Every structure is written in structure tokens, then in C-alpha cells.
Amino acid sequence: MKHSRAPMLITAAVLVFFYLPIALLVLHSFNESRYSTSWQGFTWKWYEGLFRRNDLWRALQNSLGIASVSSVIAMTLGTAAAFALHRFRSRWQNAHRLLLTLPLVLPEVLIGMSLLSFFVAIKVPLSLITVTIAHVTFCLGYVALVVQARLQDFDFSVIDAARDLGATRWQATTRVLLPLIAPGILAGGLLAFTLSIDDFVVTFFVTGAGADTLPLRINSMIRHSKELPLINALSTLLLLATFLIVATTQRLLRRNV
Numbered sequence: 001m002k003h004s005r006a007p008m009l010i011t012a013a014v015l016v017f018f019y020l021p022i023a024l025l026v027l028h029s030f031n032e033s034r035y036s037t038s039w040q041g042f043t044w045k046w047y048e049g050l051f052r053r054n055d056l057w058r059a060l061q062n063s064l065g066i067a068s069v070s071s072v073i074a075m076t077l078g079t080a081a082a083f084a085l086h087r088f089r090s091r092w093q094n095a096h097r098l099l100l101t102l103p104l105v106l107p108e109v110l111i112g113m114s115l116l117s118f119f120v121a122i123k124v125p126l127s128l129i130t131v132t133i134a135h136v137t138f139c140l141g142y143v144a145l146v147v148q149a150r151l152q153d154f155d156f157s158v159i160d161a162a163r164d165l166g167a168t169r170w171q172a173t174t175r176v177l178l179p180l181i182a183p184g185i186l187a188g189g190l191l192a193f194t195l196s197i198d199d200f201v202v203t204f205f206v207t208g209a210g211a212d213t214l215p216l217r218i219n220s221m222i223r224h225s226k227e228l229p230l231i232n233a234l235s236t237l238l239l240l241a242t243f244l245i246v247a248t249t250q251r252l253l254r255r256n257v
Contacts, residue, residue, distance in 0.1 A: 022239065029232035046233040056234065059217035062128060066213065067196035070135035075189040077136070078143025079181075085144070086151045101145065103138045111138060112205030119206060126208030134206045135196040142195065143188035150184030194245050214238075 032041040050056060085097055103111060115134045116126075124130060158180070162172040178185075200215040207216065218234065221227040 025232050026236045026239070029229070029236045031229070031232075034229055046229040047237075049230055050233055050237075053230070055212075056214070056217060056230075059212045059214045062211060063197050063214040066128060066132050066135060067193045070132050070139055070196045071189045071192040073132075073136045074139035074143045074192045075185055078140050078188060078192075079147050079185050081140070081144045082147035082151060086148055101141050104141045104145075108138075108199075108201035112202040115202065116205040126206055126211070128208075128211045130206045130208070131203055131211065131213065134202050135199060138199075138202065139192035139195055142191050143185075146188035146191065147181065147184050150181050154181060190245050190248060194242060198242070 029046060030042050030044070031039055032043045032045075033039065081100055085093060085100070112134070115130075115137070119126060119130050158176055159172050162176045163169070167175070198215065199213075200219065203213050203216060204219075207213065212220075218231060221231055
């Protein structure tokens with residue numbers, strides 16, 4: 001009996017280790033104390049203070065813009081890559097699959113340094129555009145994997161049936177194929193959006209002056225202890241937004257099954 005409880009206890013300890021700091025962060029976002037060393041009462045003032053920080057809203061706008069554009073591009077290219085890898089077989093496909101998934105396992109520091117060297121070599125000024133390009137490079141693989149998993153169980157005979165009924169190749173693709181795999185594409189896009197808006201390491205290397213994203217701005221705020229309560233409040237809002245995105249992604253993935 002004792003041995004049967006051991007895995008449950010270990011799992012519970014791991015969950016507490018992971019989520020207790022997050023719970024404390026959320027709790028102290030409502031703490032009157034500036035330094036979070038003791039509880040001094042409930043307050044909303046740190047959330048109110050967020051609305052007076054134009055630099056944070058500007059960084060959030062940059063992050064949302066980059067995440068939106070990069071996720072749309074990654075959805076388009078990732079879907080095309082997944083379809084090509086699934087439908088066409090050749091001796092080069094394993095190499096293509098390796099190149100597509102390699103950015104998923106490479107250290108982000110290496111990706112950031114290599115992209116920085118590339119942009120410097122071709123003399124492209126660092127800006128929001130270079131950040132967007134960098135985000136597409138590592139989001140593309142995630143979208144391709146999600147869509148490819150959806151295509152594994154897809155019955156392509158419906159495409160042949162549509163062609164037999166007089167549909168053109170374009171009509172069969174846009175009116176039959178894409179609507180059926182749309183939940184997988186959207187799930188990959190939401191995953192790419194979450195990864196993009198949360199990225200710090202790659203963005204740190206390829207961003208330019210005046211192109212701060214929200215993670216970069218939070219990093220600079222951490223150095224000032226007076227701004228820690230604002231970071232707690234902002235992190236709580238980001239946690240809530242991330243939870244909603246992940247929940248939506250999981251719901252879309254379950255719909256694919």
C-alpha cells in the first residue's frame with residue numbers, strides 16, 4: 001500500500017514545486033507591500049499602475065504585432081511544409097524533416113547568435129522586422145508538426161471524391177481539405193502565437209533600438225526593486241492569457257481526434 005502511494009506523493013511534490021511559486025506570484029500581485037516580504041493587505045493599485053505605463057503598453061503592442069504576423073506566416077508555411085512531407089515521398093524527405101524540426105531542439109542562444117550573424121552579414125538593420133523573421137524560424141516547425149499529426153489520420157479519399165464530382169484541384173483544397181484540417185492549423189497557430197509572445201532569448205539577439213518586446217521590457221524592470229509589484233501584476237495577466245490560449249489549443253486538438 002505504501003509503495004502504491006509513492007508515485008502519487010512524488011507527483012504531488014513535483015506539482016507543488018512547479019505551481020507554488022506561480023501561486024505566490026499571483027497572491028503578491030494583490031499585496032499592499034511593495035517588496036512582497038509580508039502580507040500587508042489586499043489592493044488593486046498595482047494593476048491600476050499598469051494602465052499608466054505607456055512603455056509597457058508599447059512593448060505589449062510590439063509583442064502582439066510580432067506574434068500575430070509570425071504566427072500567420074508560420075501557419076501558412078508550416079501547413080504547406082506538413083502537406084509536402086506527408087504527400088510526397090523521396091529519399092530527401094528525411095533530410096527535409098530534419099531541417100524543419102532542427103530549430104525545435106537547438107538551444108535558443110545558438111539560434112539567436114546565428115540569426116544575428118546572418119542579419120549583420122547581409123547588412124539588415126535590426127528592427128521589429130528582424131524579430132518577426134526570427135520568430136517565424138522557430139514557430140514554423142511547431143506548426144508543421146501539429147498539422148502533420150492531423151494529416152496522419154486524414155482520409156484523402158474525400159479529395160478524390162470531390163475531384164470525381166467535378167471540383168477543381170483548387171476547389172477541393174479550399175473547400176474540402178482546408179476546412180477539415182482547420183482545427184489543426186489553428187491549434188498550431190495558437191501554439192506559435194504563445195511561443196512568439198513569450199520569447200526572450202532569440203528576441204534579445206535580433207532586436208534593435210526602440211523595438212522592445214514585452215519580455216525584454218520585463219527583464220529591464222526586474223533590475224529595479226520598486227517595479228517588482230508591477231511585474232507580479234503583469235505576470236498574472238500574462239498567465240491568465242496564456243491559460244486561455246493553451247485551453248483553446250487543447251480543445252482544438254481534441255476536436256481533431
